[in-house]
Amino acid sequence: METVRRWAWAWVVAAVAAVAAVALGALSGCGQIVLPPMDGETARKAGEHRERQAELSRVAGWMTGSFSSRAQAWRDREFRDIRLHAVRIWPNRNDGVWLYVEQAEAERPTRPYRQRVYRLRIQDNGLIVSDVLTLPGEPLRFAEAWKDVSRLGGLTPADLTAKPGCEVVLKRTADDLYEGGTVGEGCASELGGAAYATSDVRVGPDGLDSWDRGFDASGKQVWGSVKGPYEFRRIVP
CATH class of the missing domain: 2.40.128.590 (CpcT/CpeT domain)
Structure with missing residues (x-):
């Protein structure tokens, strides 16, 4: 459970960084939001967590x-x-x-x-x-x-x-x-x-x-x- 949370948190941090970068780019009239993809292991763990909670x-x-x-x-x-x-x-x-x-x-x-x-x-x-x-x-x-x-x-x-x-x-x-x-x-x-x-x-x-x-x-x-x-x-x- 804790491992999944750490991986998910790392992904969130990366996503926020991407949004911030695009926001800065938007001020100069360029860029669109592209979220970083989860790696395969993180996605698998997150999927298993969702299944357990369901x-x-x-x-x-x-x-x-x-x-x-x-x-x-x-x-x-x-x-x-x-x-x-x-x-x-x-x-x-x-x-x-x-x-x-x-x-x-x-x-x-x-x-x-x-x-x-x-x-x-x-x-x-x-x-x-x-x-x-x-x-x-x-x-x-x-x-x-x-x-x-x-x-x-x-x-x-x-x-x-x-x-x-x-x-x-x-x-x-x-x-x-x-x-x-x-x-x-x-x-x-x-x-x-x-x-x-x-x-x-x-x-x-x-x-x-x-x-x-x-x-x-x-x-x-x-x-x-x-x-x-x-x-x-x-x-x-």
Whole structure:
């Protein structure tokens, strides 16, 4: 990424120099603007960067919107009817795609049990990483902010707290499918006597499957579904 930026910056500097030279020539009544061409390697790197960013936007679009596990809950009473809402925030930032995310039981939409900010970014190897960050203070004051992101007020990334080790790493496994999860046992959790938590995720155009579990120090599962992931399907307005 940094190499592409350096090459692109060098091209911009050369272009500005060319414009300046022509402008001086224009004062004497001659010259036209001719931008210097990118060399082959720079053009290739720039093209790859654009492709990666387009792919990141595509996956972020899959993860944005309102989703429900209602159909799964009807089939299997081991699963609850959960609503998941994700909306993009800070769209003008260039350090990834930022999402505000809520999860709540269908009958208690104003009392979400999970509120997070995700920062999606794509690596040079094509892997998509979802950083997980928590909100400051009492998160419930932002409940249902997905309906109106202005309620997040002056919140900035500097106000958030990252959860190291809880990043979800996604790999493209089919044209319309990304799969992955957390890595190892590095996502600390104290919920329900847990020592660490894991997340396994599948993302596609119609929704996402998410399997969040907590384990104690001996590796015994202490919270989360024991049967498999929650299946969140997009709610069509």
